[in-house]
Amino acid sequence: MKKLKILALILAATTVLTACSSTQPQKSEASSSGSEVSATSTVTKNARDQLVVAIANEPGSLDPQNVGVVSAYQVQEQMFNTLVERDEEGNFLPSLAESWEQIDDTTIRFKLRQDVLFHNGEKMTAEDVRYSIQRATEIPLSASIFKGFDGEATAVVDDYTVDVKTKEPFAGALSYLATTRGSIVSKKAAEEKGLDGFGLEPIGTGPFKLSKWESGDRIILEKFDDYWGDKATYKTLIARIIPDASVRSMELESGGVDFLFDTNPADYDRIKNNPNLVTEVGTSFTHELWLLSMTAEEFSDIKVRKAMSLALDIPAIVKTVWGELGVPADSVFSDKVYGHVSIGPIKQDVEEAKKLLAEAGYPNGFSTEITFGESAVTQAALEIAQQMWAAVGINVTITPLDQATYKDNNAAGITRFGRSNFTTSTGDPDHALANWQSGYKGALNANDAHIDELMAKGRAESDDAKRKEIYKELQEYCWNSYYSIPVVFSKVSYAYTNKITNFEFASTQQPNLSQIIFSE
């Protein structure tokens, strides 16, 4: 009997393995309808009344001023409005503010729309705007970004006019106000519910309102019927929380979700070639740098830092890991960000790297450890880099940590060698370089007075050409300091079912999904 059982077990296992190996990606059969369906002509009639999207993380909060993860921004984009919006060309468009003017060096006066209702039915007034801006300068998670604004001095002029103040002349002010952190929240609701409560039941002015949050599984949004702008074209938006990138891909292929904010590079070719799916790829505001902390003594010598960079064949790493979904970094921030200049990418020079190490007193190399917030893509890139570093004698241990631990380590200043994957949602270089400033709680700890000085100059400069000149100098200085190893500018890569039309591409990775139309 026992022998029979074992044999059966072996057979079963073999069958499972064989089945796995021969399974083709399943294709749904509804693709025959083709693309001649003209659903766009009748905006009122939508073939389906719900959209299912996948987000990568469960946010701890949906409070726009009290959260720091991309998944939260992607949901908030559907629920909140900002004073102004930034289009793909970088122009500012009216949103909650009808018009605005710079009345002096540090004051922008906004005239607000008078027909805006919050999800709780209250009217939005200048006081809500003032409160939201002040809130953004006070809550730590947004204060680091909104530090240029003066919350105390921001004042209500009349019910629908507000003066937003900045501490110093601030060229990028509008860009910051256009990010989700500049979202306008209901003062009444925020004060009643308190910080944690408001994070779970946020009240905004956007086309969707929060309906239900099933922890660990999904966030359900519902159409807000009294929305002031173009109302949502369907009833329900479901954001499913799916941490594993390859599982997200499979869910899209099997129809479990309709829309992905980013495509897993490993699955990109398959999704692109699937006739039932559409991919849209474009340049993003995201850059990935590996950061050498200036508090670690082994990196205090620029020769060592330069050797770390020269050892790597960045284009080969990017091609293998990101494929079509990334370009080798040629500066310290993405080419989509204002004032970007192309300097790199780093050119591999193994002999020079060895020479520099020997000169720096490490003829036999040295050992170090890189820590980072878990990411399969970064891990793959590091495993290739690990081999290249080993070839010049640098022995690098790769240690992925969970995001929270990594952030805690950064705050405590104990990360020696880390990683920054940063989306400059404002499109402003001052934002892109935030972690290069002295006092920033990150893995870089440059503490370089020259960088601080140039950043202050750039922030205050309002002349376009001069501002670009300052950021050119700053990028070159940062690049040549070798404080960081610029790796990749990853692309935005949306993927969705071909039943979706009228999707508006956004290079911020935070598209507005309220106007999507479903065809049959």
Next chain:
Amino acid sequence: MERVPYAKGLLETASQTEYNKDGVIQRFLKNRLAVGGMIIMVLFAVIAVFAPQIAPHSFEVQDLNNVFAPPSSQHWFGTDNFGRDVFSRVVYGARISLIIGLISVGIGCSVGTIAGITAAWWGSAVDRVIMSIVDIMQSIPGLLLAVSLSAAMGPGLVNAMIAVGVSSIPIYARIVRASVLDVRGLDFIDAAIVSGAGPLRIIRRHILPNILAPIVIQASAGMAGAILTAASLSFIGLGVQPPAAEWGSMISAGRAYIQNAWWIVTFPGMAIMLTVCALNLLGDGLRDALDPKEK
């Protein structure tokens, strides 16, 4: 189920003892599945020892121009996402898996045996304390205990072996304690005590040889469990770290590509399955051979 008998054969007349020893080997050889398991394990052991000679390529050198190559005469098991030869990695993986299996079983077996003998021989308070600890350890599932230990000590080969080893201590402690209690009450132990032998000598000369059979059986089956647990640890990133070739971590890294490149996960998976199967068959065979009455 009858527990006592391991020692009984040795207590009977000399001729009977001889007969039983021959019987063990004969009975084992008659069990074809067990012999098959043993042959596979010997094969894996040879592969592990001669990995550098057998593997056609290095297990860690990447070839970024040749990623995701399907199985071919050049790369028997294809190449992975970094262009590394999967066959060579599976071969080197045998090394790591067998080392983990042997050392963690060694840890669990030796600590467990000492704990079990101490508890059974000295009894009363010592017994209660040791067995309470064992009970507490056993109340946590083995894999969970290994995961917690690995998470606490940090990932790595050595820590993984310790974690897997420690999590298997309770089972050895229990088996050994029960066997020692059985043997302890027998006449030849009393004879040894009466003739003035100290406890250490009695344990070494009279008890250990008589409880070896259950330990060997548990160790051979336990090794399969240990290899599986270690692979699970590596799969969730707590075990052996890259670029080392370990079957569990190979499956973990390759699973993202399973739809495009099945060979990256399939071959290490088959290696794990074969090893674990073979060890279990071997363990079953040993038990049947050493303990015929249990059938």
